[in-house]
Every structure is written in structure tokens, then in C-alpha cells.
Amino acid sequence: MSSMKNNYLIIYNLACCIGWAAVLALSQQALLASPFAISLASINKALSSIYGIPGLANTLIIVQCAAILEIVHAAMGLVRSPVIVTTLQLEVVLQRFLRSRILQTRKLSLELA
Numbered sequence: 001m002s003s004m005k006n007n008y009l010i011i012y013n014l015a016c017c018i019g020w021a022a023v024l025a026l027s028q029q030a031l032l033a034s035p036f037a038i039s040l041a042s043i044n045k046a047l048s049s050i051y052g053i054p055g056l057a058n059t060l061i062i063v064q065c066a067a068i069l070e071i072v073h074a075a076m077g078l079v080r081s082p083v084i085v086t087t088l089q090l091e092v093v094l095q096r097f098l099r100s101r102i103l104q105t106r107k108l109s110l111e112l113a
């Protein structure tokens with residue numbers, strides 16, 4: 001049982017790692033578009049343009065939704081994390097993600113108007 005659990009967790013973590021690497025690779029072009037720009041405004045501009053990259057939003061949604069399994073892992077005892085703490089951490093991440101998606105949608109609707 002322990003080796004099956006360990007194999008599952010290894011595969012799960014590898015999949016998450018590959019997903020985050022894909023997000024990094026896709027977003028890298030936007031972040032490198034303005035090299036050596038150290039001002040906060042230029043960094044914010046580069047980061048806000050990331051969601052416009054084809055395929056990135058869907059990849060990010062999949063990777064972040066996979067984090068929901070962290071709660072399941074904690075609830076089933078597969079990992080030694082408290083369920084409440086895991087839920088709170090995931091809630092913060094999802095709130096930030098949803099807030100950025102809402103802001104992007106508003107920005108796009110204003111540009112189309």
C-alpha cells in the first residue's frame with residue numbers, strides 16, 4: 001500500500017511540476033519582452049500581459065485546479081498536512097487567480113466597448 005501511495009504522489013507531483021514548467025515557459029516570453037525593466041510599473045505590465053498568451057490561461061486553470069487534490073490528499077491521510085491549513089492555502093491561491101481573471105475580463109470588455 002505504501003509503495004502505491006508513494007508512486008501516486010510522485011506521479012501527481014511530477015504532473016504538477018510539468019504543468020508549472022509549462023506555465024513558466026509560456027509566460028517567459030511576456031516577462032522577457034521588456035528586459036532589464038526594473039520599475040514596478042513595467043513588471044506589472046509584463047505580468048498583466050501574460051494572460052493574453054494563447055494556451056496559458058487554460059494551462060494555468062488546469063494546474064491550479066489540480067491543487068484541489070491537495071485537500072483530498074490531506075483528507076484521506078495521504079500526506080501529513082492538516083486539512084484546514086491546506087484548504088486555507090488553496091483558498092488564497094484561488095482567490096488571487098479568480099481576482100486576476102475578473103480584472104482581465106473587465107479590461108477586455110472595456111477594450112471592446
